Every structure is written in structure tokens, then in C-alpha cells.
Amino acid sequence: MEEKKIPYKIYLEEEEMPKEWYNVRADMKNKPAPLLNPETKQPMTAEELGAIFCDELVKQEMDDTTAYIPIPEEIRNFYKMYRPSPLVRAYCLEEKLQTPAKIYYKFEGNNTSGSHKLNSAIAQAYYAKQQGLKGVTTETGAGQWGTALSMACAYLDLDCKVYMVKVSYEQKPFRKEVMRTYGANVTPSPSTTTEIGKKILERHPGTTGSLGCAISEAVEVASNTPGYRYVLGSVMNQVLLHQSVIGLETKAALDKYGIEPDIIIGCAGGGSNLGGLISPFMGEKLRGEKNYRFIAVEPESCPSFTRGKYAYDFCDTGMVCPLQKMYTLGSNFIPSASHAGGLRYHGMSSTLSQLYADGLMEATTVSQTQVFEAAQMFAKVEGILPAPESSHAIRVAIDEAMKCKETGEEKTIVFGLTGTGYFDMVAYGKYNDGVMSDYVPTDEELEKSFALLPDVE
Amino acid sequence: MEEKKIPYKIYLEEEEMPKEWYNVRADMKNKPAPLLNPETKQPMTAEELGAIFCDELVKQEMDDTTAYIPIPEEIRNFYKMYRPSPLVRAYCLEEKLQTPAKIYYKFEGNNTSGSHKLNSAIAQAYYAKQQGLKGVTTETGAGQWGTALSMACAYLDLDCKVYMVKVSYEQKPFRKEVMRTYGANVTPSPSTTTEIGKKILERHPGTTGSLGCAISEAVEVASNTPGYRYVLGSVMNQVLLHQSVIGLETKAALDKYGIEPDIIIGCAGGGSNLGGLISPFMGEKLRGEKNYRFIAVEPESCPSFTRGKYAYDFCDTGMVCPLQKMYTLGSNFIPSASHAGGLRYHGMSSTLSQLYADGLMEATTVSQTQVFEAAQMFAKVEGILPAPESSHAIRVAIDEAMKCKETGEEKTIVFGLTGTGYFDMVAYGKYNDGVMSDYVPTDEELEKSFALLPDVE
Numbered sequence: 001m002e003e004k005k006i007p008y009k010i011y012l013e014e015e016e017m018p019k020e021w022y023n024v025r026a027d028m029k030n031k032p033a034p035l036l037n038p039e040t041k042q043p044m045t046a047e048e049l050g051a052i053f054c055d056e057l058v059k060q061e062m063d064d065t066t067a068y069i070p071i072p073e074e075i076r077n078f079y080k081m082y083r084p085s086p087l088v089r090a091y092c093l094e095e096k097l098q099t100p101a102k103i104y105y106k107f108e109g110n111n112t113s114g115s116h117k118l119n120s121a122i123a124q125a126y127y128a129k130q131q132g133l134k135g136v137t138t139e140t141g142a143g144q145w146g147t148a149l150s151m152a153c154a155y156l157d158l159d160c161k162v163y164m165v166k167v168s169y170e171q172k173p174f175r176k177e178v179m180r181t182y183g184a185n186v187t188p189s190p191s192t193t194t195e196i197g198k199k200i201l202e203r204h205p206g207t208t209g210s211l212g213c214a215i216s217e218a219v220e221v222a223s224n225t226p227g228y229r230y231v232l233g234s235v236m237n238q239v240l241l242h243q244s245v246i247g248l249e250t251k252a253a254l255d256k257y258g259i260e261p262d263i264i265i266g267c268a269g270g271g272s273n274l275g276g277l278i279s280p281f282m283g284e285k286l287r288g289e290k291n292y293r294f295i296a297v298e299p300e301s302c303p304s305f306t307r308g309k310y311a312y313d314f315c316d317t318g319m320v321c322p323l324q325k326m327y328t329l330g331s332n333f334i335p336s337a338s339h340a341g342g343l344r345y346h347g348m349s350s351t352l353s354q355l356y357a358d359g360l361m362e363a364t365t366v367s368q369t370q371v372f373e374a375a376q377m378f379a380k381v382e383g384i385l386p387a388p389e390s391s392h393a394i395r396v397a398i399d400e401a402m403k404c405k406e407t408g409e410e411k412t413i414v415f416g417l418t419g420t421g422y423f424d425m426v427a428y429g430k431y432n433d434g435v436m437s438d439y440v441p442t443d444e445e446l447e448k449s450f451a452l453l454p455d456v457e
Numbered sequence: 458m459e460e461k462k463i464p465y466k467i468y469l470e471e472e473e474m475p476k477e478w479y480n481v482r483a484d485m486k487n488k489p490a491p492l493l494n495p496e497t498k499q500p501m502t503a504e505e506l507g508a509i510f511c512d513e514l515v516k517q518e519m520d521d522t523t524a525y526i527p528i529p530e531e532i533r534n535f536y537k538m539y540r541p542s543p544l545v546r547a548y549c550l551e552e553k554l555q556t557p558a559k560i561y562y563k564f565e566g567n568n569t570s571g572s573h574k575l576n577s578a579i580a581q582a583y584y585a586k587q588q589g590l591k592g593v594t595t596e597t598g599a600g601q602w603g604t605a606l607s608m609a610c611a612y613l614d615l616d617c618k619v620y621m622v623k624v625s626y627e628q629k630p631f632r633k634e635v636m637r638t639y640g641a642n643v644t645p646s647p648s649t650t651t652e653i654g655k656k657i658l659e660r661h662p663g664t665t666g667s668l669g670c671a672i673s674e675a676v677e678v679a680s681n682t683p684g685y686r687y688v689l690g691s692v693m694n695q696v697l698l699h700q701s702v703i704g705l706e707t708k709a710a711l712d713k714y715g716i717e718p719d720i721i722i723g724c725a726g727g728g729s730n731l732g733g734l735i736s737p738f739m740g741e742k743l744r745g746e747k748n749y750r751f752i753a754v755e756p757e758s759c760p761s762f763t764r765g766k767y768a769y770d771f772c773d774t775g776m777v778c779p780l781q782k783m784y785t786l787g788s789n790f791i792p793s794a795s796h797a798g799g800l801r802y803h804g805m806s807s808t809l810s811q812l813y814a815d816g817l818m819e820a821t822t823v824s825q826t827q828v829f830e831a832a833q834m835f836a837k838v839e840g841i842l843p844a845p846e847s848s849h850a851i852r853v854a855i856d857e858a859m860k861c862k863e864t865g866e867e868k869t870i871v872f873g874l875t876g877t878g879y880f881d882m883v884a885y886g887k888y889n890d891g892v893m894s895d896y897v898p899t900d901e902e903l904e905k906s907f908a909l910l911p912d913v914e
Contacts, residue, residue, distance in 0.1 A: 007471040008537035014464040080465035081549065081840045092538065092612075110567045112842040112877070154837040155549075174631075174882035178842060180889045181833055181882075376638055380611040383538045385569040385635060420569070422879050425631035425638075432637045 009086040010253040017084050018248040019071055021241050023060075024279040025351060026067035027286040030358055032237065032350040033325035035061075036312060041456055044322050052219060052230050052321075053238075056127040060238040067283075069241065071123075078122045078155060079245065082111035087253040088417075092381040094401070101404035103397060104261070105417040106250045106277060107384065112178070113148035115387065115419030116273050117233050120242035121148035124231040125156050134227035135159025139189065139214030141168055142342060143175030144387075144419060145233030150182035161228075163189040163217045167208035175423055189214035196220050196318050211345065212331060216318025234270030235315065235324070235349050243276025250414065251280045261292060263400055265415040267392035268296040268305065268363070269342060271349030277416040278361070285360060294361035295400075296352070297392040299371070301339040301439045304329055304348045305356055305363035307446060312456040313347055323454060326353040329441075330449030336439040340427035341368045342389035346449075366395045367438040372431040374398050375421070387419040388427055466543040467710040474541050475705040476528055478698050480517075481736040482808060483524035484743040487815055489694065489807040490782035492518075493769060498913055501779050509679060509778075511686050513584040517695040524740075526698065528580075535579045535612060536702065539568035544710040545874075549838040551858070558861035560854060561716075562874040563707045563734060564841065569635070570605035572844065572876030573730050574690050577699035578602070581688040582609035582617075591684035592616025596646065596671030598625055599799060600632030601844075601876060602690035607639035618685075620646040620674045624665035632880055646671035653677050653775050667791060668802065673775025691727030692772065692781070692806050700733025707871065708737045718749060720857055722872040724849035725753040725762065725820070726799060728806030734873040735818070742817060751818035752857075753809070754849040756828070758796040758896045761786055761805045762813055762820035764903060769913040770804055780911060783810040786898075787906030793896040797884035798825045799846035823852045824895040829888040831855050832878070844876040845884055 025031060034043040049058040060069065071079075090103040108116035128136050135158055140146030146162040153160035162184050169176055169188035179186050189209045190197040194217040200207060207213075215232070222230035233239060254261060264281055266274030274296055284290040296305055304327045314331040315321040328347040335344050348356075355361050375391035377398070378384070386394060393415040404411050421428065430436045482488060491500040506515040517526065528536075547560040565573035585593050592615055597603030603619040610617035619641050626633055626645035636643050646666045647654040651674040657664060664670075672689070679687035690696065711718060721738055723731030731753055741747040753762055761784045771788040772778040785804040792801050805813075812818050832848035834855070835841070843851060850872040861868050878885065887893045 008534075009471075011468050014466075077465075077548075078840075081545075088538075091534075112836070112840060112879075114879075118840075151836075151840055155840065173886070174879070177882040177886045177889065178879075181836060181842065181885050183837065379569070379608075379638060380640065383535075383569060383608055383612065385638065422569075422571075422631070422635075425634040428638050429630070429634045432634065 006089050006257055008091060009088050010256065011086055012084040012249060012252055014080060016252055017076070017079065018245055019076065020068040021071055022244040022248055022280050022283060023063065023067055023069055023241050024282050025064035025237065027283045028354065030354055031064045032354045035322035035324055036456065038314065038319055038323050052222060054124070054127045054131050054133070054229050056130065057124060057238050060241055061236060072126060075123055075126050082118065084249050085110060087250055090382060093378065096381045097398065097401050097405065099401040099405045100408060100410045101401040102410065102412045103401055104414045106246055106414070107417045108246060109384065109417065109420035113144055113151055114422060115144040115148070116243060116246060116276065117145045117148035118151060119245050120233060120239045120272065121152040123242040125149065125152035125158055128229055128231070129156045129158055133229060135161060136229055136231045137161045137218040137222040138231050139163045139211060139218045141165050141211045141344070143168060143172055143423065146184070147175060147178050148233070149231065150179040150184035153184065154182040160184040161221060162186045163191070163214040165189055165209040165211055165214050171426070172423060189217050191217065194220045210317060210334060212317025215316035216320050219316070219320050234272040234345065235347060237351055239272045240275035240279065240349055240351050243272050244279040246273070246276040246416065247279045247281060250277060259412060261414040262411040263293045263295060263413045265295045265297060265393045265396050265413065267343060267389050267416070267418065268298050268348065269389060270345045270347070271352040273416050273418045275349050275352050282355065282360065295396055296361060296363040297396045298363060298365050299339065299341050299343050299392060300365040300367050301335040301441065302329065302344050303365050304346065306365050309450055309453065310353060310357055311453050313453055315347065323456060324350050326350045327356065329446060330452055332452055333449040338437050338439050339368060340388065340430060341371050341392070342387065343392065364396060366392055369436050369438055371395050372428070372436060384417070385421045386417060387421045388424050390416070390418040393417070463546050463714055465548060466545050467713065468543055469541040469706060469709055471537060473709055474533070474536065475702055476533065477525040478528055479701040479705055479737050479740060480520065480524055480526055480698050481739050482521035482694065484740045485811065487811055488521045489811045492779035492781055493913065495771065495776055495780050509676060509687050511581070511584045511588050511590070513587065514581060514695050517698055518693060529583060532580055532583050539575065541706050542567060544707055547839060550835065553838045554855065554858050554862065556858040556862040557865060557867045558858040559867065559869045560858055561871045563703055563871070564874045565703060566841065566874065566877035570601055570608055571879060572601040572605070573700060573703060573733065574602045574605035575608060576702050577690060577696045577729065578605035578609040580699040582606065582613050582615055585686055585688065586613045586615055590686055592618060593686055593688045594618045594675040594679040595688050596620045596668060596675045598622050598668045598801070600625060600629055600880065603641070604632060604635050605690070606688065607636040607641035610641065611639040617641040618678060619643045620648070620671040622646055622666040622668055622671050628883070629880060646674050648674065651677045667774060669774030669788060672773035673777050676777050691729040691802065692804060694808055696729045697732035697736065697806055697808055700729050701736040703730070703733040703873065704736045704738060707734060716869060718871040719868040720750045720752060720870045722752045722754060722850045722853050722870065724800060724846050724873070724875065725755050725805065726846060727802045727804070728809040730873050730875045732806050732809050739812065739817065752853055753818060753820040754853045755820060755822050756796065756798050756800050756849060757822040757824050758792040758898065759786065759801050760822050761803065763822050766907055766910065767810060767814055768910050770910055772804065780913065781807050783807045784813065786903060787909055789909055790906040795894050795896050796825060797845065797887060798828050799844065800849065821853060823849055826893050826895055828852050829885070829893060842878045843874060844878045845881050847873070847875040850874070
């Protein structure tokens with residue numbers, strides 16, 4: 001097949017696994033903008049952040065100069081239970097497409113959370129434990145992050161309170177049950193367990209909740225309960241740092257076989273997977289050592305990079321979290337209910353936002369039906385039923401491979417396959433039944449949302 | 458941790474993967490009894506079997522002398538997409554139990570079917586394709602087998618008709634949707650698409666179906682539709698042959714580190730996983746080279762080995778399949794609806810039955826609540842949410858490890874972790890809510906069922 005025989009799956013040896021995370025901010029000339037206090041509009045201090053987040057995570061959040069941060073041994077041991085994840089050569093997909101391109105994907109779905117989220121969940125839970133805390137709070141939408149955190153907390157014997165968006169809680173009872181099996185306390189949000197929840201329920205008695213509201217509830221509980229802090233699964237710098245394990249493993253696996261990628265593709269919701277995957281490669285680009293094309297793929301229903309504003313915005317609808325400078329659709333923006341493909345967050349990692357603003361990466365959008373079409377084709381030839389989120393990257397990887405077919409170029413394409421779609425069968429069902437529709441927000445909708453952006457100099 | 462450092466997960470290199478299946482029957486002094494024609498009670502001929510099964514699979518079914526059978530390259534390539542599966546050292550479980558025992562498990566759940574079933578599905582679909590068939594039919598209960606076969610057929614572009622027990626079809630819509638995504642045609646059974654289905658619906662209009670009925674429908678369609686054959690996921694000799702890839706990989710991984718198992722444990726429903734896991738080790742025992750303890754673990758609600766009769770019986774309730782000599786509870790036996798832990802088949806692989814009859818392996822039963830207790834503990838410390846079926850083996854592995862703790866023995870225990878429990882959250886929910894009950898069939902129930910065994914000399 002190849003001159004140098006490349007196996008279907010490249011696994012690193014245990015001793016080849018990364019011992020340090022890579023902090024891409026250290027190599028950035030233009031650093032991501034600092035978090036601001038939502039009331040004073042001044043940069044958040046470590047002390048202020050420490051009321052919400054664990055101390056060590058606050059340090060990691062603010063550290064934009066240390067390139068390599070050691071991964072504590074206990075986290076590395078946990079990683080060994082489900083990592084290294086395979087870097088897969090998509091021989092069957094290449095064959096199906098009849099493309100000269102060489103396609104690889106880093107598959108993060110081989111763990112019970114079903115996604116890459118576990119990489120940061122164990123890190124955040126570990127630092128909470130180290131700090132002597134009793135437990136952590138968080139929000140979850142579809143449930144991957146909540147599941148990952150439940151698993152990490154069960155392993156470390158830490159209490160875990162999850163606020164799950166009510167509509168997901170009711171429509172995805174299995175996800176909730178997985179979290180309960182791992183000992184987590186799962187509350188549908190909005191709830192009467194918080195002041196914010198009560199207020200929202202008074203104002204909108206029939207509401208099925210939103211991620212922004214669940215965040216506000218989780219933050220409130222963390223702030224009011226001694227021995228608890230809030231943790232979250234995407235967007236933040238600390239999360240990108242932990243997720244760099246994806247990119248470091250990918251790079252080590254490619255290096256082992258002397259493979260040089262041309263294009264690296266990832267789906268982008270809050271940016272944790274994409275940021276983690278591209279970090280070490282972006283580092284090379286920032287240091288002028290290499291030149292790669294990076295492509296962020298968004299749903300056209302929630303196009304933060306491609307149609308958002310680069311501005312300070314709220315991370316939650318309750319407006320209790322710090323302000324973050326990022327590409328955003330406005331914290332009130334919620335994609336149409338007809339959107340089933342995930343990646344619904346209104347904003348984007350501030351690190352990735354700065355890199356995008358500096359022209360160091362590209363972004364593109366794809367429609368939902370294009371995404372599911374790619375997902376099904378991939379499932380049939382590669383044998384893995386992908387998460388809708390991950391399938392955004394599959395779609396663009398296929399499109400790039402087809403361009404190679406036209407031009408005859410033998411490009412090497414790497415994409416992130418963040419997870420599996422086992423809990424997304426309602427969405428697949430819609431696609432199978434031919435009743436899936438596409439949604440594109442109008443300019444008017446976006447302008448209305450942008451008008452509510454906070455006023456920050 | 459160890460003098461010779463053993464990683465958390467032992468992965469074979471691609472070139473170390475088995476190139477031949479091992480047929481344990483070749484080393485058995487007492488061969489499994491032949492299949493009988495249900496009407497004439499005479500041994501089935503290859504020609505008779507060929508009306509139902511693919512020709513090459515009939516050969517494999519009847520071949521009890523060839524020890525090694527080459528795995529065709531196309532099947533090996535498919536295996537490379539999700540195999541080798543890891544042999545995991547359960548360091549965290551050992552730590553939790555504070556046992557001197559060394560525990561390993563072979564994890565077969567890292568593929569979209571969620572279990573080991575894919576190992577035989579691709580083989581059976583391959584031979585159907587080779588024979589120039591248009592498609593295959595099968596039945597599925599919980600859905601793992603149906604999913605595995607759908608995946609294999611999608612890969613080979615073969616039509617796939619699945620008869621799914623109606624109660625599962627309705628209660629597990631996600632499983633059905635996975636199969637549809639892979640292009641399979643899924644029909645709730647009993648259905649009006651077959652004569653047997655129509656008869657059963659006339660007699661029992663409100664029935665929610667049974668595995669035995671779904672088998673009969675699938676066999677009828679295969680017999681009546683030109684270009685189709687019937688395939689099935691357990692019990693048969695051919696299935697054990699294909700599943701030997703599990704044991705061969707396990708043995709290769711252990712050999713690589715010079716590890717000698719003392720006890721090998723597997724759950725037993727129809728016997729495909731257990732048979733596959735123990736085959737090469739049993740071969741050593743049969744040839745007098747080694748002595749291992751093998752333990753088959755059954756649910757106490759469906760105790761074929763431990764309370765069944767070793768006799769010829771029907772494989773299906775429609776009584777259209779060949780008679781098989783096996784440990785059986787009678788083809789009319791159905792465990793109580795309160796049993797949620799899988800492994801519900803009334804009979805057992807005839808190969809394993811003969812080995813058990815000859816005293817070469819042990820069998821034991823466990824209660825459902827004990828199984829889920831072990832499953833939850835395992836999930837928390839090892840990070841994998843196990844299938845209820847697999848958790849039978851976990852339970853006994855833990856029990857054996859605890860005996861080692863008492864005696865101080867450093868035994869090496871290997872068990873089969875056949876799959877994940879992502880589609881079993883209704884059962885987990887019952888356990889989490891404390892409303893799971895145990896069921897043990899009475900002697901009277903079993904006697905009543907035994908009375909209906911066919912009269913074969």
C-alpha cells in the first residue's frame with residue numbers, strides 16, 4: 001500500500017505518551033485578551049477567579065508564558081486507562097473516495113464519555129482534589145462533558161453536581177443515567193436549587209432551559225457552597241492546555257512514521273478539541289518552523305468565527321461569569337431547535353479567536369445535511385459511528401480530499417474525530433427519515449444579537 | 458509496580474495479529490455432537506445446511522479436524538480497523554480491591570457494535586459476498602449482533618435484513634437507528650412479512666416477540682429468497698471459530714510479557730465470547746501442555762450449564778433450525794421479564810457443552826444485583842461502563858481476586874470484557890433507583906420446560 005508501511009492505527013507506546021501539556025499561548029506574539037470582571041470591566045485577578053475556579057487552574061488560565069506544563073503522574077495514570085488514542089489512517093475512506101490524498105484522523109471516542117472531554121475533566125477534578133475540595137459543579141448540554149466529569153470525580157472520589165439543560169435531561173435520559181451510575185448528582189436546569197434558577201422559572205415557567213442558564217446555576221452553587229468550585233469543559237485557556245495532549249500524541253505518532261501533514265481540520269464549538277489538536281503544530285507555525293493550513297469547521301447554524309464579532313462578551317446568559325474577548329454571536333444567540341448537530345455555543349475560545357484574528361488559521365461552515373451525509377458515509381466505510389460534532393470535520397476532510405482528486409495532489413490531511421454518536425440517534429433518525437432541515441441565521445437575527453454585546457473599551 | 462513493567466494496555470502490533478483462526482474442535486477427543494435434521498433426526502448433510510447457511514460457513518461448521526483456518530486478507534483488513542483490542546491490566550481495580558491477584562481483561566467494546574460480535578459478523582458477511590449472494594438475514598434481540606452485521610454488510614455492500622424482537626425494537630429505538638444508519642432493513646418481529654410471523658400474530662395478537670420467533674422468521678426469509686442466506690451471532694461452531702481471534706490475541710499479548718494466567722473467566726449466553734476467549738488456552742489443556750481453570754459465568758435466571766440438561770434441543774421456537782446437542786433449559790424457556798442482564802438464550806454452544814460435560818471447564822451463576830454492583834464498581838475505577846453481559850465475568854473475577862486476598866495468593870486472572878453498556882441504561886437506571894430484583898427459576902418451571910425436549914436417541 002505504502003512504501004513505508006503505515007498501519008491502520010498508529011498507537012504510541014505508553015512511555016511515548018506526553019509528560020507535559022503544551023501551552024500555545026507561550027509562542028503567541030499577540031496574546032489572548034484577559035478575562036474581565038463583568039461589573040468593573042477590569043481584568044480579573046487571580047484572587048477573583050479563585051472564588052470560582054481551583055487555584056492551580058487559575059494559574060494555568062492566566063499563564064501565557066510557560067510553554068510546557070508537567071502533567072501530574074496521577075493524571076498520566078488515568079490517561080493510561082484510555083489513552084494513547086489511535087491515530088487512524090483512513091485507508092477505507094481514501095479507497096471509497098478514490099483520492100490520492102492521505103487521510104488520518106485522531107480518534108478520541110474510545111472511552112465511556114464518548115469524546116475528548118475526559119482529557120480536561122480528569123485534570124480539573126485532580127486539581128480540585130489536590131486543593132482539598134469536597135466537590136465540583138458544572139453544566140452540561142448534550143451530556144458528554146457531564147459524563148466525563150462524573151467519571152473523573154468517581155475515580156478521585158470527589159462529589160460532582162451537574163446542571164443539565166432540562167430539554168436534554170428529559171430527551172436524553174440515558175446520558176443522565178450514565179452520570180448517575182458514576183455517582184453524580186444531576187439536576188435539570190433551570191431548577192429551584194438556585195436563586196438564578198428560581199428567577200428564570202418565575203419569569204418563564206415552561207422553559208426547557210439553556211446552556212447559558214445551566215452555567216449560571218452551576219457557578220452560583222460553586223460560589224455559595226464551601227469546598228466547591230466550578231469547572232467547565234471548553235472555551236477556557238486551561239481546557240485548551242489539557243486538550244493539547246491530543247495534538248502532542250498526534251504529532252508524536254506522525255513523527256514516528258515521518259509523516260508531514262498539509263492540512264489539519266477540526267470542528268469548532270467552543271474550541272477545546274480544535275485547540276488541543278492544532279496546538280503543537282500551531283506552535284511550529286508561530287515559531288516559523290513549519291507552515292500548515294488549519295481549518296476550523298463550524299455549523300452554518302452557529303457560525304461564531306465566520307459571521308461573529310470579535311468582541312468582549314458574556315460566557316453565560318446569567319452574566320455572572322467573567323467577560324471574554326472572542327468571536328461571538330452574542331450570549332443571547334441560540335441556534336434554531338432544528339439544529340441537531342451540536343457545536344451550539346455562541347462564543348469561541350479566546351486563544352483560537354486571537355489566532356484566527358491574526359490570520360493564522362481558516363474557518364468554514366457546513367450545513368447540517370452535508371454533515372450527516374458525510375457521517376453516514378464515514379460510518380459505513382470506516383466502521384465508526386461518529387458524533388455529529390466530529391462529522392463537521394469529516395465533511396471538510398472529504399471535501400479537501402476530493403479537491404486533491406481533481407488536482408491530483410497527494411496532500412496529507414489530518415482531522416480530529418472527537419467522539420462517537422451513540423447518544424445522538426434521534427438526530428441520525430431524522431437524517432435517515434429524510435426530515436432533517438438546514439438553518440442559517442439571517443443577518444437581522446445576528447444584528448439583533450450583536451446589539452446586546454456588553455459595552456467594553 | 459512490577460519487576461517487568463507491564464503497561465496499562467497491551468496492544469499487539471498490526472503484524473502480530475492472528476492470520477489464522479484456531480479451531481478447538483481439532484484438539485478435542487470427544488467431538489461436539491453433530492447437528493440433526495429436525496424432521497428425520499439424522500445428522501444434517503452439508504447440502505441440507507447449505508440451503509440455510511453459506512457454503513464456506515457450512516464447511517467451517519462441520520470441520521472438527523483442521524486446527525488452523527486462514528483468515529482471508531479482506532477480513533484481516535477489516536479487523537485492522539478496530540483490532541487488535543487491548544488486553545488491559547486492571548491496576549486500578551486491583552488497587553481498589555487491595556488484592557495480590559493480577560487482573561487482566563480483554564476489552565472487545567471499542568467498536569460501534571459495542572461488542573465482540575463484529576468478529577464473526579464480518580467473517581460471515583465476507584463468505585456470503587464471496588458466494589455471490591445479494592444479502593443475508595438474521596435476528597437480533599438487544600441489538601449488538603444486528604448492529605455488528607449491519608456494519609459488516611455496509612462495508613461489503615451486501616443487503617442486510619434484520620428481524621428485531623418487537624419489544625426491543627420499541628424499547629431500544631436507538632439500536633434500530635444505528636442499524637438503519639448502516640443501511641440495514643430492520644423489521645419488528647413477529648411481522649406479517651413471513652408465514653411464521655403471521656401464524657404467531659394470529660395466535661398471539663398482542664405478543665411482543667421473542668428471539669426464538671425472530672430466528673424462525675429470519676430463517677424463513679433466507680430459505681425463500683433467492684440470493685439470501687441466514688447468519689447468526691452465537692452458539693454455532695463457526696462463530697466460536699471466528700471468535701478465537703479474541704483468545705489468540707489475548708495469548709499473544711500475555712506471551713509477549715511472559716504472563717501465565719491461572720484462571721480465565723467469561724460470561725456465557727450462547728458461548729461465543731467465552732468460547733473465543735478460551736479456545737487457544739483450552740487447546741493447550743487438551744494437548745496436555747498446560748492446566749488452566751476456565752470459569753463460565755451465567756445469570757442465575759438463565760442457568761443453562763448449571764441447571765440445564767445435556768440433550769438435543771431446538772435452537773429456535775419455530776423449530777425450523779437443526780437440532781443441536783447442548784446444555785439447554787428447553788427451547789420454550791424464557792427468563793423472567795425482570796431479568797435485564799442479557800445472556801437470555803436457552804441453550805449453549807455445543808462445543809462448550811462437550812468441554813463442560815468432559816469436566817474441562819467450570820460453570821457458576823451470579824445474581825443480577827451482584828452483577829450490577831460489580832459493574833458499577835468497575836465503571837468507577839476502570840473508567841469503562843461495561844455491558845451487563847460482560848459484568849457477569851467482572852463479578853466472578855472480583856470474587857476470585859478477593860479469595861486471593863484471603864489466601865495471599867498472587868494468582869493471575871484474565872477475563873473477557875465483551876462490550877459496553879451504553880444501550881443498557883434502562884437496566885442501569887433500575888439498579889441506580891434500587892428497584893432491580895433477582896429471579897431464579899424454580900425446579901418446577903425447569904422440569905416443565907425439560908418435558909418438551911424433543912425425543913432423540
